[in-house]
Amino acid sequence: MAQLILKNVYKRYDGQKKKMFKKKKKKENDFAVKDVSYECQDGEFIGILGPSGCGKSTTLRMVAGLEKITAGEIYIGDVLINDLQPKDRNIGLAFEDYALYPPLSIYENLAFNMRAKKKKEDEIKKAIEYVAPLMKIDDLLDMKPSALSGGQKQRVNIARAIVRRPGLLLLDEPLSHLDGKMRQQLRQEIKRMHHEIKCTTIIVTHDQMEAMSLADRIVIMKEGEIQQIGTPLEVYDDPANEFVAGFIGEPPMNLMPSVIEKQGDKYMFTFEGSELQVEVPKRYNKVVKDKMKVTLGVRPVDVLIAEEEVSSTPVPVAVYENLGDERRISVRVGEMLLSMTTPEDVYYETGQNVQLVFHEERTHLFDPETGGRIKV
Amino acid sequence: MAQIELENITKQFGDVKALDNVSLTVRDNEFFVLFGPAGAGKTTLLKTIAGAEFPEKGLVKIGGNIVNHVESKDRNVSMVFENYALYPNLSVYDNIASPMRSKLYKKDEDYIKTAVDKVTKMMKINHLLERKPSQLSNGQRQRVALGRCLVRTPNVFLMDEPLAHLDAKLRHFMRGELKEMQTSINSTTIYVTHDYMEAMSLADRIGVLNHGEIVQTGTAQEMYYTPCNEFVARLFGEPEINILEGKKYAREDSVYVKVLDQDVLLYPSEDTIQVLKETDTDDIHIGMRGNDIKFAFEKPGDEWLEGTIYANEPIGNKVIMTVLIGDTKLAVTCPNDTVAELDQKVYVKFNMMNAIYFNGETQKFIIRNNMSRYMAEKREG
Numbered sequence: 001m002a003q004l005i006l007k008n009v010y011k012r013y014d015g016q017k018k019k020m021f022k023k024k025k026k027k028e029n030d031f032a033v034k035d036v037s038y039e040c041q042d043g044e045f046i047g048i049l050g051p052s053g054c055g056k057s058t059t060l061r062m063v064a065g066l067e068k069i070t071a072g073e074i075y076i077g078d079v080l081i082n083d084l085q086p087k088d089r090n091i092g093l094a095f096e097d098y099a100l101y102p103p104l105s106i107y108e109n110l111a112f113n114m115r116a117k118k119k120k121e122d123e124i125k126k127a128i129e130y131v132a133p134l135m136k137i138d139d140l141l142d143m144k145p146s147a148l149s150g151g152q153k154q155r156v157n158i159a160r161a162i163v164r165r166p167g168l169l170l171l172d173e174p175l176s177h178l179d180g181k182m183r184q185q186l187r188q189e190i191k192r193m194h195h196e197i198k199c200t201t202i203i204v205t206h207d208q209m210e211a212m213s214l215a216d217r218i219v220i221m222k223e224g225e226i227q228q229i230g231t232p233l234e235v236y237d238d239p240a241n242e243f244v245a246g247f248i249g250e251p252p253m254n255l256m257p258s259v260i261e262k263q264g265d266k267y268m269f270t271f272e273g274s275e276l277q278v279e280v281p282k283r284y285n286k287v288v289k290d291k292m293k294v295t296l297g298v299r300p301v302d303v304l305i306a307e308e309e310v311s312s313t314p315v316p317v318a319v320y321e322n323l324g325d326e327r328r329i330s331v332r333v334g335e336m337l338l339s340m341t342t343p344e345d346v347y348y349e350t351g352q353n354v355q356l357v358f359h360e361e362r363t364h365l366f367d368p369e370t371g372g373r374i375k376v
Numbered sequence: 377m378a379q380i381e382l383e384n385i386t387k388q389f390g391d392v393k394a395l396d397n398v399s400l401t402v403r404d405n406e407f408f409v410l411f412g413p414a415g416a417g418k419t420t421l422l423k424t425i426a427g428a429e430f431p432e433k434g435l436v437k438i439g440g441n442i443v444n445h446v447e448s449k450d451r452n453v454s455m456v457f458e459n460y461a462l463y464p465n466l467s468v469y470d471n472i473a474s475p476m477r478s479k480l481y482k483k484d485e486d487y488i489k490t491a492v493d494k495v496t497k498m499m500k501i502n503h504l505l506e507r508k509p510s511q512l513s514n515g516q517r518q519r520v521a522l523g524r525c526l527v528r529t530p531n532v533f534l535m536d537e538p539l540a541h542l543d544a545k546l547r548h549f550m551r552g553e554l555k556e557m558q559t560s561i562n563s564t565t566i567y568v569t570h571d572y573m574e575a576m577s578l579a580d581r582i583g584v585l586n587h588g589e590i591v592q593t594g595t596a597q598e599m600y601y602t603p604c605n606e607f608v609a610r611l612f613g614e615p616e617i618n619i620l621e622g623k624k625y626a627r628e629d630s631v632y633v634k635v636l637d638q639d640v641l642l643y644p645s646e647d648t649i650q651v652l653k654e655t656d657t658d659d660i661h662i663g664m665r666g667n668d669i670k671f672a673f674e675k676p677g678d679e680w681l682e683g684t685i686y687a688n689e690p691i692g693n694k695v696i697m698t699v700l701i702g703d704t705k706l707a708v709t710c711p712n713d714t715v716a717e718l719d720q721k722v723y724v725k726f727n728m729m730n731a732i733y734f735n736g737e738t739q740k741f742i743i744r745n746n747m748s749r750y751m752a753e754k755r756e757g
Binding site: 179187188191192195208209212213232233236237246249250251252299300301318319321322323324325328330332335336337339341343350 | 414500544545548549551552553555556559572573576577596597600612613614665666667686687688689690691692693698709712713715718719
């Protein structure tokens with residue numbers, strides 16, 4: 001059990017520096033990880049989420065001790081671990097690849113590290129008997145890795161990481177090898193395992209659904225920098241910027257370039273190449289002005305079709321899709337489609353005019369230059 | 377413009393039967409989706425129609441003509457693959473014009489210009505004509521590849537997972553784009569996918585394939601509301617449909633099914649009673665979708681069942697809660713802001729409105745609740 005603290009951590013790869021200068025790239029770009037700070041509470045489950053190349057794995061590898069830290073400090077508990085060997089950090093690690101020892105049985109695979117540390121056999125047995133049911137591998141202990149499916153191998157891999165009861169468990173894309181069903185099952189098991197042993201855990205993933213369903217808090221990264229830290233609900237409801245808004249949620253948020261137009265005492269969203277105009281939620285009245293350019297962000301579930309007369313321009317339905325669990329209706333706005341989804345069993349003819357309303361509280365505005373959120 | 381008929385197609389790769397006696401008719405001008413899990417034989421079937429694979433047995437007919445021995449290029453089909461296969465050294469214009477410049481279809485440049493203009497306007501890529509593929513986004517490349525396919529007027533369009541390798545976000549938008557321009561495709565189209573939402577959204581009709589066999593053909597609504605067996609029921613919808621194992625008890629004028637370790641009685645709707653009674657097995661499975669199960673954290677009434685939360689997972693715009701009752705796990709669709717602790721108590725109630733009954737021995741569809749109402753609605757719709 002341990003708390004993990006990162007203080008202004010930077011990482012620059014040596015080769016990278018030269019290459020970057022050659023290309024005369026901007027100087028701030030030459031860090032793989034830039035000024036990353038966060039605190040992970042004892043027993044907390046943290047997800048580091050971002051697209052490939054955002055520095056999420058590098059961050060994890062610095063915590064594990066597999067990469068040198070260029071600048072900054074990392075603490076586990078109150079111990080500064082910058083110069084500590086990986087083996088002395090009391091960390092359990094599981095990667096995307098399982099790397100099990102093929103000639104050894106599953107039991108021996110799990111026992112291997114503890115035997116290396118000269119633990120007593122009965123102690124080892126007790127430890128394995130505790131973790132095997134947690135990862136649902138108690139029936140597999142006598143088998144060889146080659147007899148196992150990918151999902152089972154990953155279960156063993158994770159069990160091996162926790163069998164020594166590390167202070168900190170690090171998981172790097174443990175599910176990305178697996179296909180749909182298996183992935184979903186193992187996701188549930190990992191969450192339940194954490195609920196049981198309450199070990200401080202960090203998972204690195206590029207899959208927002210995985211981060212949302214596993215983590216207590218999510219650290220969202222882009223180009224080496226943290227964009228937002230928050231609970232799944234916070235990053236979904238209250239995204240810090242356009243990047244987070246677009247990255248979290250499926251189907252994705254509608255993000256449309258818009259120009260605000262003042263009409264009488266109302267402000268309207270207008271869109272290039274489209275007649276569509278929708279009223280700006282009143283709470284933004286203080287921060288918007290006539291001719292202001294914004295990026296409008298609204299999730300498909302928060303776009304509604306008005307049942308009574310509203311101020312927005314009627315527009316024809318471009319696409320109606322019945323997806324069984326939900327219906328999706330899209331209208332054409334210039335080059336883009338603006339989509340809404342509803343679980344209600346409704347039907348709209350293509351070409352039929354509808355009037356749109358945006359959910360008052362859950363319509364977001366972003367600065368089109370910086371991507372930053374325009375708050376009230 | 378052609379009807380496609382497949383009669384008893386069998387295709388073998390070594391010992392593996394990739395297609396097993398497949399018969400299928402795709403109507404003229406229909407948008408037909410081949411849907412199924414990986415390895416089901418979808419792509420092999422598509423290639424058989426394209427003339428890239430030749431079946432050991434059976435007939436392939438396009439527009440009434442047997443084409444088994446007609447070479448691919450003479451079948452007048454146009455195919456889009458998952459990887460777009462654009463010529464990197466050619467501009468968007470030249471890429472789209474390329475099939476019309478080939479020896480086979482040689483057209484004059486005026487004709488080509490008109491055709492390219494038309495299709496690029498439709499695909500909304502007419503501002504990109506001078507660019508090279510490397511200067512395009514993935515979504516734009518996909519549109520160029522589709523445009524190149526659509527610029528000809530072949531008998532048949534064949535599309536093999538054209539959206540599969542876009543990321544999830546882009547796929548959502550591209551599906552809409554594709555659906556929108558569907559009305560301007562005036563040819564029979566066969567579209568392969570393993571994404572149920574693509575299948576439901578785009579298809580006039582869907583053919584579900586598994587292990588090289590056609591399991592069911594029908595509209596998206598038929599697949600979702602009246603799947604022919606549990607396999608098909610599981611393929612459509614997120615979360616996967618819950619299948620409750622139960623025992624049937626027939627009484628004089630009623631019938632009920634005991635599920636969840638014989639603890640819970642479920643009463644079928646009036647119009648299903650007779651059919652269920654006549655079913656020659658007592659082994660009944662009930663299919664119940666996640667959005668037909670209500671949940672509450674405080675027990676609202678005696679008829680609610682108690683369970684514990686096994687998992688509670690936000691998946692985008694909804695939360696899938698897995699509720700454990702005895703040994704049975706039920707997937708329940710919840711609003712996006714549902715927060716819950718693992719292992720906490722939860723109460724659920726079934727809405728029988730959309731319950732689907734399967735024969736427990738064969739996993740085949742028997743009947744669904746409110747079948748008559750559903751059929752009436754379907755006729756109107």
